[in-house]
């Protein structure tokens with residue numbers, strides 16, 4: 001049987017480089033990581049990244065080190081910079097879990113790691129319980145935060161919602177908490193689809209009103225003829241979003257709305273241009289740290 005043990009990679013960065021590291025990890029499909037302030041040197045942070053041993057042989061680890069060095073502009077002393085250790089499967093969750101804490105998002109949501117009990121002071125919040133597992137979506141990333149912050153201001157009750165790139169299922173859960181009558185969640189990673197289903201079950205005790213689809217959005221939409229969607233949320237990287245816009249337009253009903261996130265501030269103008277070319281009207285743009293979230297609408301009477 002394949003080993004389920006983990007490598008833990010540790011290195012230090014200047015605090016303002018956190019965003020660029022998150023962006024790169026996100027791009028590489030790596031979601032188990034944490035950042036810790038170093039008390040002694042306040043402008044530095046410690047990065048921890050957990051990688052499954054059976055997927056990371058020596059050459060891929062060396063390639064990964066090179067990518068990080070290039071990103072951080074490090075030329076020498078590579079051996080001193082990276083600290084690799086091995087974490088046994090049974091210690092992995094505890095080693096990772098200690099970095100997770102409940103997190104307030106927007107005015108209404110509290111993201112609660114599933115092993116923590118709810119404190120009474122948060123009884124008035126909409127609780128999203130998450131078991132982070134192996135999928136992206138714990139609420140701490142600015143792109144997810146921006147989606148949740150925007151969603152709580154939109155009327156979702158009785159709406160049909162499509163969550164493209166559902167990851168942990170965090171946005172699908174939020175949609176149902178906000179009253180959506182049907183949630184369709186698509187992800188091209190089977191671990192993410194498992195995670196969407198299990199986190200949905202964790203929150204509601206059932207999978208009612210949720211339909212999950214494993215596959216790439218552009219293929220799923222053709223195969224399953226998903227149409228007349230009231231609201232789409234799509235938190236994926238800009239390069240992937242660009243290819244999805246024409247099909248997102250097709251599956252929205254007239255006046256249907258869409259949130260795009262996972263876009264760096266520097267990429268937003270290009271995305272807005274493509275939206276307009278595809279008859280989607282810009283409603284507003286919000287931003288957090290280096291990330292932008294675009295809210296748009298399929299204009300009335302367009303086919």
Ligand SMILES: C[S@@+](CC[C@H](N)C(=O)[O-])C[C@H]1O[C@@H](n2cnc3c(N)ncnc32)[C@H](O)[C@@H]1O
Pocket residue numbers: 026135136137138139143144147164165166167168169170171186187188189192215216217218235236237240262
């Ligand atoms: C940034 S994560 C977002 C997770 C979660 N929705 C959130 O907001 O935190 C992006 C997700 O999109 C999925 N993904 C990437 N490309 C995709 C595609 N072409 N079709 C469907 N899912 C895709 C990835 O597997 C990943 O789970």
